[in-house]
Amino acid sequence: QVQLVESGGGSVQAGGSLRLSCSASGITLSGDAMGWFRQAPGKEREFVAVNRWSGSSDYADSVKGRFTISRDEDKTTVYLQMNSLKLEDTAVYYCAACPLAYCSGDSNDYNYWGQGTQVTVSS
Secondary structure (H helix, E strand, C coil), rough: CCCEECCCEEEEEECCEEEEEEEEEEECCCCCCEHHHEECCCCCCCEEEECCCCCCCCCCCCCCCCEEEEEECCCCEEEEEECCCCCCCCCCEEEECCCCCCCCCCCCCCCCEEEEEEEEEEC
């Protein structure tokens, strides 16, 4: 059974930091990219960051310079370090796996998803 399990969400004041983790089980991620998406109340799910098997990463403009995506050595766990958090970063954050040769921010490219973890930023 394939599982992506996120953790690390919570409540933080604006300007603070959180580190999200996503661990994969039941799946061989060889060649897969791992991405983070988020969905705020009343809004569509949006791309946050992707880390490809090659090691390259991309970020949404809204988080560039504040968020960093990384993976552990065996590439089964992906992290999202979130610094300088803003009120507008409040959302449910999802990790996802993309099996394509090149993965971007299109959620349709991702075939496995975690259940999400809530991040709430307050003033």
